[in-house]
Amino acid sequence: MQYLDFEQPIADLEEKIKELRSLSIADEEVLSPEIERLENRVDELRESIFSNLTRWQRVQLARHPERPYTLDYIERITDNFVEIHGDRYQSDDKAIVGGFATIEGQSVVIMGHQKGRDTESRQFRRFGMANPEGYRKAYRLMKLGEKFDIPVITLLDTPGAYPGLEAEERGQAEAIAKNLKMMATLKVPIISVVIGEGASGGAIGIGMGNEVYMMENTWYSVISPESCSSILWKTWDYKEQAAAVLKLTAEDLDELKVIDGIIKEPLGGAHRNPDRSAKAVKNQLLASLSRLKEMSENELVAARIDKYSQMGEWEIASKAKTEQ
Structure with missing residues (x-):
């Protein structure tokens, strides 16, 4: 340990x-x-x-090298998993894994970011940072779920989309944007769970759900604490302060109504008892599936769009203010 x-x-x-x-x-x-x-x-x-725990300590727990990853959860909570490879355009991105499976007899499309456990597998998976073909593979899977009327489950755990030159050349931003547009109107339930790191567009590129949950010791933000510190203070030395002001923990985002709930972890983190952690995730997925299956296609889409339209706070300036 x-x-x-x-x-x-x-x-x-x-x-x-x-x-x-x-x-x-x-x-x-x-x-x-x-x-x-x-x-x-x-x-x-x-x-x-x-x-x-401070916010920075929760970030550290989310990155713990022994923490369960997507394939660990798929193994523990699903049956009959059949992985689907490739995006039909470029290649098979190993940073995102997904396919068809069943949970207590309910067919699902399940996918997520996958990190590695050692140097070789981390390079193979690129630390869970997907190229455009990863998001296009996810797009393909979600559309297959819609075609066969199967709910979609996404597990988020990435430090961000892959920042390499080749990713930009192949349309990284376009691939993520296309996913967001498609997920907004997908006619089947989408349930997203942050199981580790949820960084920027790399996470939300497969994370626009009817219901979004975070495990207790995870983080979800537009930027990592280190990158935020680097931009504001020109050094990574203030990452703890950055984590504190970013309000990126599950408690913060639940309070801000960005997520729908928090999935409790064993004391000490999910890596302390992966089986118990997986059971908690499975119970939440079953509860959400039961609830969302009762909604029609139009209700699912309308609820999803309304959910994201309600996020944030704003004020409409009066005519007097605009004239000043």
Whole structure:
């Protein structure tokens, strides 16, 4: 288990427990009380730390290298998954995976960003940063879902769309914009869940849903804290301050009514208990599917458009103000 810097006190205590358990003392009564005391202290410390996380600490948790990724959730919450490859234009983008599956007998189209676990797979997946062909593959999948009247589920976890020259040459912005236009009027339910990082157009390019949820320790923003710090202060050193003012956590976006709810994680983060995390996501998906299946095509589209039209705050200037 890898520990983040703010988890170091927990790591130290758990290492001490491990050392005590490795001692070869015949009388277990000598060690058991001390081990139990330390275990209780770990529980108390974990509760204290994770009930008072800063926004930057939640960003760190969203990026934890052991956190479940899209394929981990697909394996745990779906049956009969059949992956679809390629965009029929350029190639098969490995940063976005998707296909057909069933959840408790309900057919779904499910897709999401996929990161890698080691150096080789991270390069293969480009750290979950999709090229235009990734978004065009997603477009193809969603239109297939519409054709066969199958709900669409998207899992968001990306530091952003791939920023390479070749991506721009092949129409990165156009591919994302085309997805947004299509998703606004797709005639089947769309449910989106932020399972890790939700950065900029790279995330929303597959994230315009009838219902949008965030897992407890994730972030969703137009820009990452590091990039925001780099623009405002010309250095990454102020990323913690940037995270604080961006209001990018699940609690922030729930309060701003950008999302429809928060999916709770096990204490310590989703990586602490992937099975329990997947069960929480599955329960939310089933509840949303049950609710959205009752709506007609026109109702789904109207509700989706209205949802995004209502976001944000604005004021219509009076005639007197405009004349000044």
